[in-house]
Amino acid sequence: MNAEHSDATLIVLLQRIALKDEAALKSLYEACAGKLYGLALRVVSHREFAEDALQEAFLNIWRLAPEYSASLSPPMAWMGLIVRSRALDLLRRRAAARTHLTQEIDVTLADTLQSDDPTPLDTAQASEQAWALNQCLGRLESKQCEVVKLAYMRDLSHSELAAQLQLPLGTVKTWIRRGLDQLRLCMARFA
Numbered sequence: 001m002n003a004e005h006s007d008a009t010l011i012v013l014l015q016r017i018a019l020k021d022e023a024a025l026k027s028l029y030e031a032c033a034g035k036l037y038g039l040a041l042r043v044v045s046h047r048e049f050a051e052d053a054l055q056e057a058f059l060n061i062w063r064l065a066p067e068y069s070a071s072l073s074p075p076m077a078w079m080g081l082i083v084r085s086r087a088l089d090l091l092r093r094r095a096a097a098r099t100h101l102t103q104e105i106d107v108t109l110a111d112t113l114q115s116d117d118p119t120p121l122d123t124a125q126a127s128e129q130a131w132a133l134n135q136c137l138g139r140l141e142s143k144q145c146e147v148v149k150l151a152y153m154r155d156l157s158h159s160e161l162a163a164q165l166q167l168p169l170g171t172v173k174t175w176i177r178r179g180l181d182q183l184r185l186c187m188a189r190f191a
Contacts (some may be wrong), residue, residue: 056128
């Protein structure tokens with residue numbers, strides 16, 4: 001069976017499925033499930049999850065078949081996209097469930113340990129904030145960035161900065177104020 005004939009057969013099956021023909025869905029499943037399962041397995045890397053993703057994908061194919069257009073996409077590409085989307089959704093749901101569990105564990109540990117030392121969650125959040133700050137500092141004009149870094153990393157006053165950089169005090173104050181305003185806006189996007 002050549003690829004064109006195979007595509008033609010799949011297109012006819014999808015057209016029949018659009019009319020809610022259950023036998024056509026069964027035929028489509030028998031013709032394509034192996035390849036689509038392989039795709040799902042590559043995405044989720046776990047047999048049971050791949051089976052779940054494939055089942056959800058065929059439910060979506062049943063529901064979305066009236067929207068399929070052979071002129072826009074070959075049938076296997078269209079179905080592959082559905083399988084891939086369902087597999088990624090399944091991974092996201094599982095990750096969200098694991099995140100919820102780890103948050104519960106972090107709360108329990110925090111209640112149990114009652115320490116002033118930073119928790120792993122604190123460390124991760126600080127690392128994310130440092131990364132965001134670095135990104136935002138990189139967006140400032142070079143002079144503003146230099147003045148803000150000197151002011152806060154070396155703990156220099158405005159007048160000390162003005163003397164060190166040989167700039168008027170008002171210029172230094174303006175650059176710091178504008179730089180901090182831009183940093184505030186930028187950091188708000190990461191929050």
